[in-house]
Amino acid sequence: MAEASYPEELKYHPEHDWARIEGDTATFGITWYAQDSLGEVVFFDPPEVGATVTANESYAEVESVKAVSDVFSPLSGEIVEVNEALSDDPEKINSDPYGEGWLVKVKLSDTAEVDTLLDVAAYKELLG
Amino acid sequence: MEAAAETLRKTPLHDRHEVVGARLVPFAGWEMPVQYEGIKDEHLRVRSQAGLFDVSHMGEVETSGPQAQDFLQHVLSNDVEKLGEGGSQYSVLCREDGGVLDDLFTYRLGPERYLTVTNASNHDKDFAWLARQAEEYDVEVKDVAADYAMLALQGPDARGILARHIEGEAPARMKTTTATVAGVECLVCGTGYTGEDGVELMVPPDGATAVWDALTADGAAPVGLGARDTLRLEVCFHLYGNDLSEDRDPLGAGLGWAVKLDTGFIGSDALKDVEPQEKLVPFEFTGPGIPRPGNPVLIEGKEAGVVTSGSLSPCLGTGIGLAYVPAGKADPGTAIEIDVRGKTRPAEVRKKPLYAPKGT
Known part of the structure; x- marks a missing residue:
């Protein structure tokens, strides 16, 4: 399992989700803390491309052997791509949570929402 | 969580779990290791080699006296007359209406001496029930949970590892014997909850770390309660509180093989008329x-x-x-x-x- 890390360039949601903003699209995933709390991920059921996600609402679930965890959307928009590779290798969410373990790409409906997210310093402070 | 954790009971192996970074969780009033390296890896380790579980949260009740057999026949669902010295037997404890109070393993330690292992969450309830039923019999029923730590060594390599640390013969499957393991006298039982070959060790609490250290240093990987649950589920062993409860009878649960209605145990009258829906x-x-x-x-x-x-x-x-x-x-x-x-x-x-x- 990867060492604890929280990349500087990402924005964070207090429910332990991250967003990588590129113009009016964003990639979402769960943070190192989230995957460590959950344990080894054994199942990720991706949402449908075209589905709408709403900031602060659950849009998917990740499951370990013993637990189910909701994944919260940091921002609002429409899903334009899902990480299909996770169907066969959900453990990538553990081994590379900010890289190959990304979950979905979203076309943002309101880029102003980005200002509501935490920067890395604020997120680390939340983790204590 | 923090405040509650202070009131949780700790097994004699608690320090051993902490030092290797086990994830400890509250379970039936105890702080227990749910996983060490990861549930999947620990599970597969038990199936391919050997794992060691700290199951010291399990309770124990000792029944002794001239009417010990008659008493246990009255309260346990299986035919206790078939339980010979040095043997073990699975049964359920039923209420009068057939509802299941607990599922139990009973070991016969001597002609008039038996040890019954209870589920941690049911131990106090079981002991109170047994003590009340025992009033009519010439037996002594003792809560001996504090006298034992319990370790389970399970997997295809379990007996090979045990052989290097036991003085004398290990018991066959479903048998039990007293033996010295890693210098500690304990009760060695050829039972388990994984479907694999192996043993369960009933150890005096102050000897638990010596046994744990010897076995883990010799190839038995620590395995937590998370993998214990997935291992038992693959082989379809029941978990009380999930698959068994006071609201369910043992026949619908598929435990008819351990329910001998003609022995007249408490609950047998009600179960005679049961056709599970x-x-x-x-x-x-x-x-x-x-x-x-x-x-x-x-x-x-x-x-x-x-x-x-x-x-x-x-x-x-x-x-x-x-x-x-x-x-x-x-x-x-x-x-x-x-x-x-x-x-x-x-x-x-x-x-x-x-x-x-x-x-x-």
């Missing part, structure tokens, strides 16, 4: 998803039962579980569906075990 069956998903306890079972689109245990099977790579379904839909091969938080997942009733350990 629902049966507990193993099932496996035929597609993606993981069933969880409480998920509804659907048959022909209608809710017809409930999942009582569910998980991913590390050996099969599929979602597996145990569920109560209508008695007419309990045959292996029957197609069912499980409603997993709003998603309908196809599954099939299977024979038990869902996974057959190699070489057993």
